[in-house]
Amino acid sequence: MKLRMLMIFILVVATLVAQAQAADTVVLVTHDSFAISESLLDSFEAQTGLAVEVLRAGDAGQMVNQAILSKNNPLGDVLYGVDNTFLSRALAGEIFAAYQSPALDTVAAQFLRDDFFVTPVDFGDVCLNYDIAWFEENELSLPQSLAELADEKYAGLLAVQNPATSSPGLAFLLATIANFGEADEGGYLDYWAALRANDVLVADGWTDAYYGEFTIGSRGAGTRPLVVSYASSPPAEVIYAEDPSAGAVTGALIEDGMCFRQVEYVGALQGSANQAGAQLLIDFMLSAEFQADMPLNMFVFPVVEGTELPAEFVEYAQVPAQPAFVAPADIEAKREAWIQAWAEAMLR
Missing domain, CATH: 3.40.190.10 (Periplasmic binding protein-like II)
Known part of the structure; x- marks a missing residue:
């Protein structure tokens, strides 16, 4: 009896520890080309108290396929990098939880969607x-x-x-x-x-x-x-x-x-361990500092209107x-x- 109670106690403690760790971390599932300044993740952690763990899952198509196959046990909390060519596959797989970011009012109208399962980030x-x-x-x-x-x-x-x-x-x-x-x-x-x-x-x-x-x-x-x-x-x-x-x-x-033209989106994964953290990270991806950081790291254009582009990007990138x-x-x-x-x- 004592042994059984001890085992139950250990399982409860382990569960509470895992939940506490999940609450302090946001797992970002993304493609192999994801790249941002390390200081950005530090800034997000300073603002929210949440550390970001980046999980790279291959090219965008491979990433979406993995997310669908694992939707009952999500790979992470947030998925970034699904684009308009693979988006319908992801939506049909019902991997995202709906979330309407308050920062959407800064995004150029051409990139906005009628639903809120994903949020545009770059193109x-x-x-x-x-x-x-x-x-x-x-x-x-x-x-x-x-x-x-x-x-x-x-x-x-x-x-x-x-x-x-x-x-x-x-x-x-x-x-x-x-x-x-x-x-x-x-x-x-x-x-x-x-x-x-x-x-x-x-x-x-x-x-x-x-x-x-x-x-x-x-x-x-x-x-x-x-x-x-x-x-x-x-x-x-x-x-x-x-x-x-x-x-x-x-x-x-x-x-x-x-x-x-490709548009890349981010979305909170349905049933993930840290939905609140996922939403904060989505908001952060539309912040001025994140949007300005993308061009010279991932060589994409920001979707937020008025974001200043680096001189090198303006000179050599073509639209x-x-x-x-x-x-x-x-x-x-x-x-x-x-x-x-x-x-x-x-x-x-």
Whole structure:
């Protein structure tokens, strides 16, 4: 009897300790590209008394898939980095708890949603990036449209990402659908068949494609001078170069229809241990200090109006005038079918 009472006492104490620890910590589940200044997390802790534990869960698609599979035992309290290409999958998986942040009134109207399961944080345009020196040295003109990429003169030059596991990969797939449509002849699948015949390389995620295959990102180890990345990637190459004064080594192709705009969101995970802390972290992500910190760390644009951009970002980042567009309702209704059709055409 005494032993039984002792075991119950130990279990109760362990539960109380775990609850206390959860109340003092917010676990942020995010993608591998998440990066902010360490001082920001210190600032959040100073303001709230809550420490932030960052859990990286792969590319955006992988992260969402893991969150859905573990929704009955959430990986953390907050999920950041789901974008408009994967959002409908996350919402259908019912992984988020609704929360209306009081800071939403500072967000540009174009990014606001009718529901409050997720909160917009940043945006960026997925575009083709190119190695400036490579094209100059090989005296090859840059493609001026997606259709041109299928020309044999660009054979073996392009690296893309798998749209099933990569948000920029899915964004690029959506750009091709916007450009070529779904017709049996001349549609996006025929276009992808042409890219396959032109020796396109498909990587699992952005990191693999950019740092493994792209001639610049891989520091010469890769062989592809064209890669699907972001219009805001060129400033990163300048800032982190050994000699930033040398200027841009990469560029982005931002001609009409060649890019696709991504909006990234944050949401409180349903049933998590620290819902109150999750809401405080969401509010903090819309604060002036967090929004101003993102451009030179994650190389994305803030959604809060009036946020001042760093000089380097203004000089080297580009914003497409007319990115490709696919209606959110169509993405929600057809995304899985599009990805499946793409996989059958490209991976078999």
